Amino acid sequence: MKNINDLPRVSLGVFPTPFYKLESISAKYGKNIWIKRDDMCGVALGGNKVRKLEFLLADAKAQGCDTVFTTGGAQSNHAMLTAACAARLGMQCVLPLKKRGVTEHLGNLILDDIYGAQVKFIDTDRYDDIYAEMDRMSAELAKEGRKAYHIPVGGSTPLGALGYVNCVREFTAQAEEAGVKIGHIVSATGSGGTTAGLLLGAKLYQPGVKVTGMGVDDDPFEEIVPTLAAGAAELLEVPFERTPDDFQMVYHLGQGYAIPNAEDTPYIEELARMEGILLDPVYTGKAW
Ligand SMILES: *Cc1c(COP(=O)(O)O)cnc(C)c1O
Numbered sequence: 001m002k003n004i005n006d007l008p009r010v011s012l013g014v015f016p017t018p019f020y021k022l023e024s025i026s027a028k029y030g031k032n033i034w035i036k037r038d039d040m041c042g043v044a045l046g047g048n049k050v051r052k053l054e055f056l057l058a059d060a061k062a063q064g065c066d067t068v069f070t071t072g073g074a075q076s077n078h079a080m081l082t083a084a085c086a087a088r089l090g091m092q093c094v095l096p097l098k099k100r101g102v103t104e105h106l107g108n109l110i111l112d113d114i115y116g117a118q119v120k121f122i123d124t125d126r127y128d129d130i131y132a133e134m135d136r137m138s139a140e141l142a143k144e145g146r147k148a149y150h151i152p153v154g155g156s157t158p159l160g161a162l163g164y165v166n167c168v169r170e171f172t173a174q175a176e177e178a179g180v181k182i183g184h185i186v187s188a189t190g191s192g193g194t195t196a197g198l199l200l201g202a203k204l205y206q207p208g209v210k211v212t213g214m215g216v217d218d219d220p221f222e223e224i225v226p227t228l229a230a231g232a233a234e235l236l237e238v239p240f241e242r243t244p245d246d247f248q249m250v251y252h253l254g255q256g257y258a259i260p261n262a263e264d265t266p267y268i269e270e271l272a273r274m275e276g277i278l279l280d281p282v283y284t285g286k287a288w
Contacts, residue, residue: 001238004166008058012085013050014042019174024274034180035277036171039284043088044111048194049081051163052155057085059159060149067092067141069134070151071127073258074101075282078154078191080108083117093117094148096133100125101258127153154191156224158231164197165204165232172205182209188287189213189221189249190257196228199247200240214287215251222249252286261286 018037026033039046060068068086070093072079079095086093095112099121103109112119120137122130131150138148151160168185175182185202189195195213202209215221226242233240254261260281268285271277279285 002236004162004169004236007055007162007235008062009054010058010061010089012043012054012057012088014040015051016170016174017041019171019178021180022271022275025271028274032180034175034182036167037277038167039278044081044084044115045077047077047081048164049078049155050085051167051197052160052193053082053085053163055159055162056149056151056155056157057089057091060091061089063147063149065091065147065149067094067138067146067148068151069094069096069138069148070155071096071098071130071134071153073098074103074121075106075108075258077108077283079117080111080115082151082155083112083115086117087115092146094137095119096122096130096137098125098127098130099123154193156191156193156196156228158196158228158235161193161197161200161228161232162235164194165201165236166197168198168201168205182206184210184212186212186214186287188283189215189225190217190283192219192221192224192228195221195247196225196232199225200229200232200236203240203246204236204238210245211247213247213249215249216253216283216286217257218251218253225249254286258282264288 017040022033022035038048041050043050068091070079070082074097083093095117122133134150141148185198187194199211202211213221230240264285268279279288
């Protein structure tokens with residue numbers, strides 16, 4: 001087995017992030033609900049993509065790349081955080097984004113600009129078209145002697161998933177210190193890398209603990225998540241063996257990806273008012 005600490009990683013976030021019990025919510029529902037505050041990871045507005053990018057951008061650096069391409073919807077958190085992290089490492093960031101939904105200059109598109117990324121809208125609903133465009137744009141850059149690194153949507157590759165293996169390692173130590181035994185790990189699932197990392201991390205550091213992904217998109221995550229987890233296990237040179245109850249998906253998509261669910265609003269407001277925590281309506285709000 002390889003030690004995850006020995007794999008190339010650049011330091012981008014402020015870790016460990018807090019891990020604590022939601023006292024008021026736990027009391028209300030009669031359960032012990034703890035939260036891992038990766039929204040507080042210290043880059044831009046925070047979020048789960050930073051742990052993935054620590055591994056992915058280390059790989060980009062090791063390959064001598066000076067430009068990073070990634071993609072997502074117009075309001076992609078992953079694209080925005082890649083822009084922030086690439087800028088910090090002195091790399092140019094290019095974002096060919098899906099031109100579907102709202103492309104007004106709002107929200108993360110403003111932040112993409114602040115972080116100096118080059119945004120280009122591609123009029124397609126298929127990521128394969130965008131990856132083809134990335135190849136074309138990278139070939140142009142290569143003529144100028146530049147070298148591009150491609151990160152697929154959400155940073156959900158086996159290498160990216162290692163970020164969440166590392167997260168389990170981190171909160172395992174925090175749980176031990178707090179004297180709490182974890183029974184079940186739950187996260188939102190949008191492209192699968194986070195849940196995959198949690199699944200492998202649970203096997204390594206929290207054996208017997210079940211992982212549930214809350215699907216906020218309608219991809220077949222029952223297959224995607226274990227496949228990514230197995231790929232991450234290969235990088236660490238550890239076996240990945242499924243057990244009957246290790247992982248399940250629960251879908252809570254509503255009208256579709258990135259369309260807020262009206263029925264979620266009271267729960268988002270409850271967490272905000274009882275614990276001071278803001279969720280988003282695309283991922284964490286639906287999962288919650
Ligand atoms: C991307 C994202 C997720 C989903 O993570 P995946 O690894 O893509 O499944 C969850 N929450 C937030 C806030 C995100 O930006």
